Amino acid sequence: MNLPKDMKEFLVSRRAKVTPDQVGLPSAGRRRVPGLRREEVATLAGVSPDYYVQIERGRAGDVSDSVLYAIAGALLLNETEIVHLFDLAHSHNRHPVRRPEPGTERLPDGVQTMIDHLVGAAAVVQNRRLDLVAANDLGRALYSDLYEHHQQPNLARYVFSDDRAKEFYQDWDTTADFAVSILRAHAGKPPCDRNLTDLIGELTARSEEFRTRWAAHDVRSHQRGSKRLRHRLVGDLNLHYEGLEIPGTTGLTLFCFTAEPGDSATKDSLLVLASWAKTSPAEDDKGTAQTLQGRRESHQARHGASLDTPHRRIGR
Structure with missing residues (x-):
């Protein structure tokens, strides 16, 4: 992954989604780009325009959490987007603030x-x-x-x-x-x-x-x-x-x-599918469909309710 490029494209894409009206800025005047300008984000976040430009380009070094939170607030990021911003920023810091997540991909016993x-x-x-x-x-x-x-x-x-x-x-x-x-x-x-x-x-x-x-x-x-x-x-x-x-x-x-x-x-169809899953019949689609049809009819007879509803089908 090209982290500086990802940081730039992520922040640019988020800027484009925020209108001046949403953050209390005047919207008058011709705009060359959708959403907020870099200078407006910098003002809202309380940093200099030059510093914000460096952050957006992924060249600002170790950006503090407080600055990242300020940028997130200026861009109206949701919780998932805030986490992503922090991940991008900390992944290429010289001295990462976050430690890699503990654990492995091995499925725990049990x-x-x-x-x-x-x-x-x-x-x-x-x-x-x-x-x-x-x-x-x-x-x-x-x-x-x-x-x-x-x-x-x-x-x-x-x-x-x-x-x-x-x-x-x-x-x-x-x-x-x-x-x-x-x-x-x-x-x-x-x-x-x-x-x-x-x-x-x-x-x-x-x-x-x-x-x-x-x-x-x-x-x-x-x-x-x-x-x-x-x-x-x-x-x-x-x-x-x-x-x-x-x-x-x-x-x-x-x-x-x-x-x-x-x-x-x-719910009934899941029961039928579970019944098929337990036996794992080695059949072609036609044979499997016939097997499932028989199980659906058997389930219907036992429970007195039809499993057939509009737009439901067996097989392709």
Whole structure:
């Protein structure tokens, strides 16, 4: 990663998003660039224009935390953006203020056993490169395309290089935005992750959609939310997810996916998918679809409720 270049492009992109009106400055007069001028940011942050220019160019040496916080306030940065600014600044300081995060990427003993015992929830563990490093049976079934067609399951590579992703993610554009902004946030963190740099280089070379999003310098965290998926075996799924960072590791996060409250159709489909995952039938798609159809009908007979809803399907 070119940290001075990243610092410049990040701050320039944030300046462009803030209007003078938002920070109480007059907006009269012709502006050659969108958003705030460098001189205006310097005034708001209480530093000299020359010093701010050096900071923006990544040439200011050891920038104090107080100055970074002042710049963050001037640019109306959110919490994730503030962390990213500090990561970029401290990564190329001569005397870094922050220490690298403790821990390793090794999955702690007991985590796999814990997620294997989760009932009704698809669970996966991902690192900061968005590799899937662990999963329970239902998690593997949920992301079956990744596990069946990719030697190293990686969510970002799947989103931008596998045509199946645009069918799987019903909100593909939002998912793509999240994937890039998460990689961007982690790319600035010390220590340098060569594998992450290689992944970014690979996706930049392969995908125009990735390149466009990467150039926006958006960063965000990814801890909870909703996903609308269209699974090739059980159809539409409306899922809620929660992410929990695993203590003592570097960037490992456990994500659990459950049906949205009140969505009985998704809950039933997860039960069917879990049933398939436990037996792992070695069948082609047609045979698997027939097997799942039989299980859906059996589940319906036992519980007296239909799993068939509009726009739901079995197989492709």
